[in-house]
Amino acid sequence: MKHIFRTIIISTILLAVGCRDKQDQEQASDENAVTEAPAQNIRFGINIDNYRTEEGTVDRGETLGKILARYGVSAATVDKLDKASKDIFPLRQIRAGRDYTAFLSKDSLNAGRLDYLVYEKDLTDYVVFGFPGDTVSITTGQKDVTIKRRKCSSQIESSLWGAIMRDSLPYSLAAELEDIYQWTVDFFGIQEGDSFTVIYDEKLVDTTFVGIGRIWGAKFNHGGKEVYAIPFKQNGKIQYWEYDGASLRKQLLKAPLKFTRISSRFSRARLHPIYRVYRPHLGVDYAAPKGTPVHAVADGVIIFKGWSGGGGNTLKIKHAGNLMTGYLHLSGYAKGISNGTRVSQGQLIGYVGSTGASTGPHLDYRIWKNGTAIDPLKVPQEPAEPIKKENMAAFEQIRDRIVAELNGTATPEMIVTQLDSLPAVADSLAATAAVPAAETADKDKKQAE
Numbered sequence: 001m002k003h004i005f006r007t008i009i010i011s012t013i014l015l016a017v018g019c020r021d022k023q024d025q026e027q028a029s030d031e032n033a034v035t036e037a038p039a040q041n042i043r044f045g046i047n048i049d050n051y052r053t054e055e056g057t058v059d060r061g062e063t064l065g066k067i068l069a070r071y072g073v074s075a076a077t078v079d080k081l082d083k084a085s086k087d088i089f090p091l092r093q094i095r096a097g098r099d100y101t102a103f104l105s106k107d108s109l110n111a112g113r114l115d116y117l118v119y120e121k122d123l124t125d126y127v128v129f130g131f132p133g134d135t136v137s138i139t140t141g142q143k144d145v146t147i148k149r150r151k152c153s154s155q156i157e158s159s160l161w162g163a164i165m166r167d168s169l170p171y172s173l174a175a176e177l178e179d180i181y182q183w184t185v186d187f188f189g190i191q192e193g194d195s196f197t198v199i200y201d202e203k204l205v206d207t208t209f210v211g212i213g214r215i216w217g218a219k220f221n222h223g224g225k226e227v228y229a230i231p232f233k234q235n236g237k238i239q240y241w242e243y244d245g246a247s248l249r250k251q252l253l254k255a256p257l258k259f260t261r262i263s264s265r266f267s268r269a270r271l272h273p274i275y276r277v278y279r280p281h282l283g284v285d286y287a288a289p290k291g292t293p294v295h296a297v298a299d300g301v302i303i304f305k306g307w308s309g310g311g312g313n314t315l316k317i318k319h320a321g322n323l324m325t326g327y328l329h330l331s332g333y334a335k336g337i338s339n340g341t342r343v344s345q346g347q348l349i350g351y352v353g354s355t356g357a358s359t360g361p362h363l364d365y366r367i368w369k370n371g372t373a374i375d376p377l378k379v380p381q382e383p384a385e386p387i388k389k390e391n392m393a394a395f396e397q398i399r400d401r402i403v404a405e406l407n408g409t410a411t412p413e414m415i416v417t418q419l420d421s422l423p424a425v426a427d428s429l430a431a432t433a434a435v436p437a438a439e440t441a442d443k444d445k446k447q448a449e
Contacts, residue, residue: 295348321369
């Protein structure tokens with residue numbers, strides 16, 4: 001009996017201790033829950049839960065002062081804001097069509113008071129105008145951007161831009177490809193059946209596309225020849241190189257302007273559209289809208305700026321190698337362009353027009369070698385400095401991995417994600433993946449010979 005009584009007492013004590021431990025654990029859990037900070041709903045760096053927000057779009061002709069006035073901000077405060085923001089974001093830079101968000105206080109004593117107004121400069125950058133008390137504040141910020149690697153291939157039917165639009169690819173991708181290949185690929189000679197493959201970074205804010213980042217590699221099939229574009233850092237600058245390490249940059253740009261078509265070619269006997277007689281046309285006419293930017297095709301010095309009769313407003317530039325280029329029928333000249341001005345390759349020099357003897361807006365582009373006119377579409381091109389001998393091994397390692405990715409044979413560990421240094425990967429993997437590209441390059445080289 002005593003044994004049974006002792007067992008009951010021990011069980012009761014253990015049960016009490018167990019309950020107390022459970023209560024202590026629950027109490028500790030409750031205390032931890034209290035100390036955990038609730039998740040905040042942050043937008044533009046502001047806790048949105050503390051405010052009522054209103055969104056809007058800047059109307060045509062609307063100023064920031066007008067928008068702020070609707071929220072009760074005084075003219076004196078706007079003037080103070082204008083002075084304070086001058087070196088950060090001048091208020092006159094507000095543009096119609098851009099979005100803004102007003103953050104209004106929820107405080108019952110100050111209901112509807114504007115504490116912040118956020119102006120979105122573009123899809124990623126914004127400016128926060130704050131009104132704490134009797135002061136003002138201006139800060140800038142950037143939305144979180146997600147980078148996603150993309151690879152796409154496209155067959156060209158009429159033009160690069162046509163293929164980009166047809167396949168719903170970013171328009172900026174066409175501009176990037178033209179910038180990379182502008183010395184090497186004749187975009188005015190694009191043929192049906194040409195194609196390209198490109199690897200690039202896509203920038204996203206949430207799920208909204210906001211632009212493209214680095215081009216990690218490209219392969220352009222033009223007229224049956226594959227031209228690779230491999231990024232590599234040499235002399236502290238990332239540029240694009242051909243498969244064998246030759247620079248994609250050449251002495252002359254393929255053309256002095258973009259987004260046009262050739263309306264007339266170099267000829268020793270062309271029927272003149274105005275005078276109706278056969279006479280030489282010693283240049284290439286690029287039809288383009290009035291005002292289209294015209295760029296210098298190479299480094300040089302302006303040796304003529306002025307009126308040249310039938311050529312209208314004309315520029316002539318002297319280049320190395322006894323070359324001279326001419327740009328006729330311009331509507332105007334770029335700022336700072338005058339006789340004796342030194343210009344660099346790709347620099348804006350003027351705008352397409354229809355001055356002189358012309359039936360419509362176009363650029364008559366000419367080249368002279370040792371004083372003799374030559375066909376601008378057949379000028380021999382000298383490449384810029386190639387990959388240096390001491391950099392060739394590093395270049396080949398990056399090239400082989402990028403080519404493998406372009407050709408669809410790369411393994412995940414072979415993907416190049418930065419160009420300053422490259423982790424070692426088994427040479428056999430890179431070599432195996434690069435075989436198709438090497439064979440193609442050898443084939444192209446033999447055809448060229």
